[in-house]
Amino acid sequence: MHLSKSEIRYLTSLSQKKTRQTEKKFVLEGWRSLKEALSSSFQIELVALLPAYVSDPDYQKILSQVHERKVPIKEIGELELKKIADTVHSQGVLALVHQKEHELNSSLLNRSSLIVAADSISDPGNLGSILRSADWFGSDAIFLSKGCVELYNEKVVRSTVGSIFHLTILEGIELTVALKDMKKRGFRVVAASADGKQAYWDVPFEKKNILVFGNEAHGVSKEIRDSADVVVKIPRFGRAESLNVGVACGILLAHMRSHHQPID
Numbered sequence: 001m002h003l004s005k006s007e008i009r010y011l012t013s014l015s016q017k018k019t020r021q022t023e024k025k026f027v028l029e030g031w032r033s034l035k036e037a038l039s040s041s042f043q044i045e046l047v048a049l050l051p052a053y054v055s056d057p058d059y060q061k062i063l064s065q066v067h068e069r070k071v072p073i074k075e076i077g078e079l080e081l082k083k084i085a086d087t088v089h090s091q092g093v094l095a096l097v098h099q100k101e102h103e104l105n106s107s108l109l110n111r112s113s114l115i116v117a118a119d120s121i122s123d124p125g126n127l128g129s130i131l132r133s134a135d136w137f138g139s140d141a142i143f144l145s146k147g148c149v150e151l152y153n154e155k156v157v158r159s160t161v162g163s164i165f166h167l168t169i170l171e172g173i174e175l176t177v178a179l180k181d182m183k184k185r186g187f188r189v190v191a192a193s194a195d196g197k198q199a200y201w202d203v204p205f206e207k208k209n210i211l212v213f214g215n216e217a218h219g220v221s222k223e224i225r226d227s228a229d230v231v232v233k234i235p236r237f238g239r240a241e242s243l244n245v246g247v248a249c250g251i252l253l254a255h256m257r258s259h260h261q262p263i264d
Contacts, residue, residue, distance in 0.1 A: 002074060012084050014026060014027050020152050025099060027086075027095070029158060030158070032162060033162050034062060036162025036163075038069065044095050045095075045096040047074070048073075048075070049075065050075070099152055109185055112140035113140060115211070116130065116142050116249065117144075119175055120147030120221070121148050127149055129246025132159075132246075135166050137250075141168045142168065142170065143173040143175065144172070145175045150171075151169060175212070179210065179227050183227075186206075188229045188230070189229045190212065190231075190232060191228035191231045193220055193232075193233060195219075196232045199232065199234075199235050200233065200234055212224055212228065216245055234252070
């Protein structure tokens with residue numbers, strides 16, 4: 001069965017942030033991301049692919065999973081795919097996926113020991129990198145402040161390479177309020193900043209920590225710096241002007257996890 005004109009119009013409309021937020025859905029591109037989505041609890045409404053992939057042996061395992069979940073599979077033409085897809089290389093497959101919303105509640109906080117917070121991260125690729133690092137190092141939750149780029153922005157979704165389906169991510173968090181509550185619950189708030197007073201390796205981490213990473217241009221806000229238990233820096237040894245926030249996130253998470261056994 002081929003996608004109808006109305007379905008194509010609808011999928012195309014989801015390139016707009018306002019429509020995504022109203023409909024609570026987003027378009028997913030690529031086989032790898034689809035595979036990760038199928039392994040998650042996200043609801044997939046439909047899958048659209050180029051006719052050549054319907055019988056391609058390389059993708060039958062993924063398509064069988066789509067059938068098992070009773071998700072409709074529809075064919076789409078090259079021109080229609082290019083109209084909907086955000087990238088030049090969409091790998092010939094799209095999926096319509098329902099967004100998932102998580103609540104900031106006691107149950108979540110009680111089972112968490114490592115949380116990553118993003119303070120007004122504006123670049124989609126940087127947020128995607130933070131999410132991938134948080135996923136790799138087993139963060140229990142991710143807080144996105146109100147000034148962050150939208151989680152379901154096409155570029156954010158693509159740059160997570162499926163990690164978006166593994167994490168508990170909360171959007172629109174009022175960080176200054178949330179951090180005060182976290183401290184009452186025994187969390188140590190560690191803010192990362194290029195002008196921090198202490199190198200990250202000199203700071204002892206507690207059993208429960210929340211790492212805060214700031215905006216690419218302005219860093220962590222003054223309010224959050226003032227409420228943090230400690231502001232750490234990653235010392236520079238070369239001549240680079242700055243360190244990418246996604247890279248910084250990975251470095252600090254790796255340091256924190258250095259005394260824990262990996263899962264594989």
